[in-house]
Amino acid sequence: MVDRIEVTPRDFSLAGEYAALLAHASDAGGIVLFVGRVRPDDADNPVVALELEHYPAMTEQALHQLVAEARKRWTLEAVTVWHRVGRIAVGEQIVLVAVAAGHRDEAYQASRFLIDKLKTTAPFWKKEHRADGTCGWVEAKASDGRAASGWD
Incomplete structure (x- = not known):
């Protein structure tokens, strides 16, 4: 059982993170990798671009709590949550949720739970930078709230 949580301005290597996950979950029957990207x-x-701010201690604690909750619900071999902060351009990776479990259904469910809850409960603040030079803070989407509430 290995959990890895990274909150950093650095980008991640999908191949590298997959290899790291396999190093701790070589017997996993199901591995799900979700990558979120900045879109126009x-x-x-x-x-x-998006600019993400956070309060490090609070954010990392919230992510650890989400992973702990996922582990209570499903039998997971390894979990990685990597979330970038700072200014991130359109097309760049912003988040990775990687889950390894004995079976595909557990991996899919846990991955979906983690991204749904991360989007609504993890303390990140997003500012959109638009082509015309304007920028503004992003409000929570109702659809994200509905998706997350389905897990309660």
Whole structure:
């Protein structure tokens, strides 16, 4: 049982993180890797970058609690949550949730739970930078709240 949580401005290597996960979960029957990327979101005035801020101790504690909750619900061999902070351009990776479990259903469910809850409960603050030079803080989406509440 190995958990890895990274909150950093550095990007991640998907191949490297997969290899690291396998090093601790070589018998896993199911591995799910979810990668979130920054997208433009609006054709008329697209997002060119997101800027993410966080309070390190609080954010890392929240992510550890989410992984602990996932472990209570499913039998997991290894979990990685990597979330970037700072300014991240469109097309770049922003988050990785990687889950290794004995069976695919556990890996899929735990991965979905982690990303749904991360988006709604982890203390990250996002600011969108748009093509016209404007920027503004991002409000929580109702669809993210509905997805997360389905796990309660």
